[in-house]
Amino acid sequence: MTSIDEWPDFPEGLDPESVSFREARCTWHGTTCTEPPVKVVRTRDGARWAACERAARTIAADRGAQPEG
Numbered sequence: 001m002t003s004i005d006e007w008p009d010f011p012e013g014l015d016p017e018s019v020s021f022r023e024a025r026c027t028w029h030g031t032t033c034t035e036p037p038v039k040v041v042r043t044r045d046g047a048r049w050a051a052c053e054r055a056a057r058t059i060a061a062d063r064g065a066q067p068e069g
Contacts, residue, residue, distance in 0.1 A: 004039065004060055007039040007040065007041055007056065008040045009039060009040075010024070010036075010038055010039055010050055010051075011024070011040065011050070012040055013040050014040060020037065020050035021050070024036060025050065026049075026051060027049050027051075028049045028050075029054075029055055033052055035054060035055075036052060037050035037051055037052055038053050038056065039053075039056045041055075043059060
């Protein structure tokens with residue numbers, strides 16, 4: 001599995017018109033998250049997430065992920 005350190009830093013690769021880009025929030029945890037996103041992650045199912053540090057580690061551990069791009 002790819003290291004979290006190899007994933008693009010937020011907001012690289014995100015559409016500037018997207019909510020996660022404009023609001024700079026973690027889309028994994030949604031509006032309940034107060035941590036800033038640090039990585040852009042695509043899970044194996046093809047979903048793309050703006051992930052805070054906690055979310056990035058959860059995604060890697062639970063779902064398997066790959067670097068965006």
